[in-house]
Amino acid sequence: MRDSATSTLKQHTIPFFRPTIGDAEIESVVETLRSGWLTTGPKVKQFEAQFADRVGARHAIAVNSATSALHLALEAVGVSPGDEVLVPTMTFASTAEVVVHLGATPVLVDCCADTLNVDPADLERKITPRTKAVMPVHYGGQPCQMDRIHAIARRHGLHVIEDAAHALPARYGDQVVGSISDVTCFSFYANKTITTGEGGMITTDDDRLAERMRIMTLHGISKDAWKRFSAEGTWYYEILAPGYKFNMTDVAASLGIHQLARCDQFWAARQRCAEQYDSGFADVPEVTAPFVEINVQHAWHLYVIQLGLERLAIGRNAFIEKLNRAGIGTSVHYTPLHLHPLYRDRYGYRPGDLPVAASVYERIISLPIYPTLEQGDIEYVIDTVKAIVAENRK
Secondary structure: OOOOOOOOOOOHHHHHHHHOHHHHHHHHHHHHHHHHHHOOHHHHHHHHHHHHHHOOOOOEEEEEOOHHHHHHHHHOOOOOOOOEEEEEEEEEEEHHHHHHOOOEEEEEEEEEEOOOOOOOHHHHHHOOOOOEEOOOOOOOOOOOOOHHHHHHHHHOEEEEEEEEEOOOEEEEEEEEEEEEEEEEEEEEOOOOOOOOOOOEEEOOOOOOHHHHHHHHHEEEEOOHHHHHHHOOOOOOOOOOOOOOEEEHHHHHHHHHHHHHOOOOOOHHHHHHHHHHHHHHHOOOOOEEEOOOOEEEEEOOOOOEEEHHHHHHOOOOHHHHHHHHHEEOOOOOOOOHHHHHHHHHHHHOOOOOOHHHHHHHHHHHEEEOOOOOOOOHHHHHHHHHHHHHHOEEEE
């Protein structure tokens, strides 16, 4: 039975996300398939060069996922067993898992209640003599308070590795995310601003770190190993370190090249969606729209509302169920890491240890936001949220 709150609205079916793939991307992939060069090759090199130019970094290294990018970055700065790495609790699994894979300990940090980005004050409180690096995550596409984080890192001699999986294209003041810290890691997963299906990119200005990460991307083989199958290459190679299999394919890069060319177009469409949501929820006190700092460009990977549960007779989960029954796809980003069994059982975390994240988790909902989301769909989402609120006010 349909909710009476939405029974007067014309039913829509709106997925949480839909990728935007054009003819140019399809033709480029087909061209690559016909070229006979499918794995790491000239398309990857082209994609890397264009991406480095885009963000203003000296080096860009294409990989098969943002998870791999984070893993390589931590290994390159020397994270090893016995070390600690500061990681937001309000993030996806991969941010902390790569720390565990290297034998180090992820130390979870609480978030700010408004932006849901990592709280710099709590971050500094968590630093110990074993801390090796900090990994701020630009939640939803809004840059963290990087000036404060860099100042803390300098005081304590720590590396800063940005998890920018959500943050293309984003800016912090006049700085482009990707050119600010020691290393920055991007994601090209299917629902990101640009996609290669699966994939990621690492950027850095540090020549030494770049060389280490590039070598470790492909089995620790001496650089330009991919050329050994080209006319200009040689069969001979040397293994310099026990590396990984994290390289990107030319098939993926051929998609990414054309997606990158449309990055600003995609961002502008996301920005318009966010602005319309902001306007639509402005007169609904039970719904708090995302807070945006004044000195940033938000990438709008996510549009996350917070429910004023003290004003509502239903909880977040029931609210989501009503949205889903109305045909609106939603998600929750994220269940804080410290609430998961791994971190509870292995590291002894309890909900109250990171109280802000535990509290906001109960009230957050991610709404659909993507370039092809039509005006009528956005209005339907807004109207449906308002209708559910109206029927369930205390």
